[in-house]
Amino acid sequence: xxxxxxxxxxxxxxxxxxxxxxxxxxxxxxxxxxxxxxxxxxxxxxxxxxxxxxxxxxxxxxxxxxxxxxxxxxxxxxxxxxxxxxxxxxxxxxxxxxxxxxxxxxxxxxxxxxxxxxxxxxxxxxxxxxxxxxxxxxxxxxxxxxxxxxxxxxxxxxxxxxxxxxxxxxxxxxxxxxxxxxxxxxxxxxxxxxxxxxxxxxxxxxxxxxxxxxxxxxxx
Amino acid sequence: xxxxxxxxxxxxxxxxxxxxxxxxxxxxxxxxxxxxxxxxxxxxxxxxxxxxxxxxxxxxxxxxxxxxxxxxxxxxxxxxxxxxxxxxxxxxxxxxxxxxxxxxxxxxxxxxxxxxxxxxxxxxxxxxxxxxxxxxxxxxxxxxxxxxxxxxxxxxxxxxxxxxxxxxxxxxxxxxxxxxxxxxxxxxxxxxxxxxxxxxxxxxxxxxxxxxxxxxxxxx
Numbered sequence: 066x067x068x069x070x071x072x073x074x075x076x077x078x079x080x081x082x083x084x085x086x087x088x089x090x091x092x093x094x095x096x097x098x099x100x101x102x103x104x105x106x107x108x109x110x111x112x113x114x115x116x117x118x119x120x121x122x123x124x125x126x127x128x129x130x131x132x133x134x135x136x137x138x139x140x141x142x143x144x145x146x147x148x149x150x151x152x153x154x155x156x157x158x159x160x161x162x163x164x165x166x167x168x169x170x171x172x173x174x175x176x177x178x179x180x181x182x183x184x185x186x187x188x189x190x191x192x193x194x195x196x197x198x199x200x201x202x203x204x205x206x207x208x209x210x211x212x213x214x215x216x217x218x219x220x221x222x223x224x225x226x227x228x229x230x231x232x233x234x235x236x237x238x239x240x241x242x243x244x245x246x247x248x249x250x251x252x253x254x255x256x257x258x259x260x261x262x263x264x265x266x267x268x269x270x271x272x273x274x275x276x277x278x279x280x281x282x283x284x285x
Numbered sequence: 286x287x288x289x290x291x292x293x294x295x296x297x298x299x300x301x302x303x304x305x306x307x308x309x310x311x312x313x314x315x316x317x318x319x320x321x322x323x324x325x326x327x328x329x330x331x332x333x334x335x336x337x338x339x340x341x342x343x344x345x346x347x348x349x350x351x352x353x354x355x356x357x358x359x360x361x362x363x364x365x366x367x368x369x370x371x372x373x374x375x376x377x378x379x380x381x382x383x384x385x386x387x388x389x390x391x392x393x394x395x396x397x398x399x400x401x402x403x404x405x406x407x408x409x410x411x412x413x414x415x416x417x418x419x420x421x422x423x424x425x426x427x428x429x430x431x432x433x434x435x436x437x438x439x440x441x442x443x444x445x446x447x448x449x450x451x452x453x454x455x456x457x458x459x460x461x462x463x464x465x466x467x468x469x470x471x472x473x474x475x476x477x478x479x480x481x482x483x484x485x486x487x488x489x490x491x492x493x494x495x496x497x498x499x500x501x502x503x504x505x
């Protein structure tokens with residue numbers, strides 16, 4: 066933060082108890098991690114027990130829009146004025162970190178954990194923005210080349226909003242870290258890069274147009 | 286279940302309220318999804334609020350072993366006799382499902398959600414099994430070609446156990462599903478396959494052995 070980067074405030078629950086050097090609250094880093102994917106894991110409490118559901122999200126400025134399609138339970142909780150306490154976690158794996166000892170194996174990763182209270186989006190104009198953002202988070206530029214949602218669809222779209230406020234990132238981007246005493250062991254140590262790739266798009270039978278630019282960019 | 290497949294018992298919280306045809310409790314399906322990855326999202330409740338942390342897991346029969354390296358908080362809760370109520374979620378994305386309307390966009394995916402009470406593994410023999418399983422879940426066959434953990438490392442290894450009991454899977458593996466009225470719109474609809482791939486392994490400076498078979502298999 067000495068370089069003047071904008072950071073989110075630290076709180077006890079965004080301050081790790083271990084591997085403190087892997088944590089950051091820097092806004093640019095957090096936004097970049099969020100913008101690298103569309104999949105999040107949404108956690109909430111139901112009847113006193115934790116529930117974690119996968120779903121898609123979009124970042125718009127300092128706000129996350131989270132799709133409620135994986136179940137209506139969290140959405141019901143977010144409908145009232147009180148909102149729903151949630152934890153939204155986004156994780157990207159960059160490499161397997163393989164060491165000569167079983168114990169020192171690790172993963173190179175980037176993750177973001179956001180805590181806060183989610184509220185259901187009910188305003189049609191905001192819903193429209195959120196739905197476009199969800200489409201564009203998955204495939205940048207796509208919302209301009211689909212039929213926008215109509216009023217009936219917007220009313221059936223379940224989206225919650227979470228303002229980014231209490232949020233941190235953790236990252237590991239480092240080599241294998243064996244104990245000195247293990248370095249001469251005759252085992253293979255190093256990194257195995259991991260990445261997510263898109264295959265060749267498969268058009269539906271109803272598709273009569275050529276592959277649009279927003280999909281050519283996605284698949285390289 | 287009419288074909289006699291073994292299934293986990295359904296409970297209210299493993300019975301979805303929407304898209305019921307996407308849910309299954311079949312053991313083989315659930316195990317196959319779990320065995321396709323090593324990354325999970327671990328949810329628990331801390332001070333009444335949900336927390337979701339990414340970490341690695343291994344399946345051994347009907348039991349999950351979950352690594353506690355992403356934070357010691359859940360592990361502290363799992364130490365007592367009562368254990369820690371958790372939700373463990375595993376998600377794989379197979380394709381983006383792109384439709385002519387913004388509203389009908391979807392994702393082809395496979396996910397597993399397991400609910401239960403996690404307990405910290407303290408027995409050294411079980412810890413040793415768990416640590417090997419965590420290494421092998423990430424890279425099958427690798428635990429036999431690394432230095433096993435010693436007593437000091439096992440004592441420093443934080444692993445919790447969750448028996449698979451209240452668990453279900455959800456999957457979507459289908460084409461784009463546009464409304465009839467949208468099929469003639471001049472937009473691109475179809476599937477974009479998504480997969481996780483491993484890059485060429487990068488050996489550490491200390492590595493003097495050739496790439497072992499367990500890594501050649503991983504990277505094709």
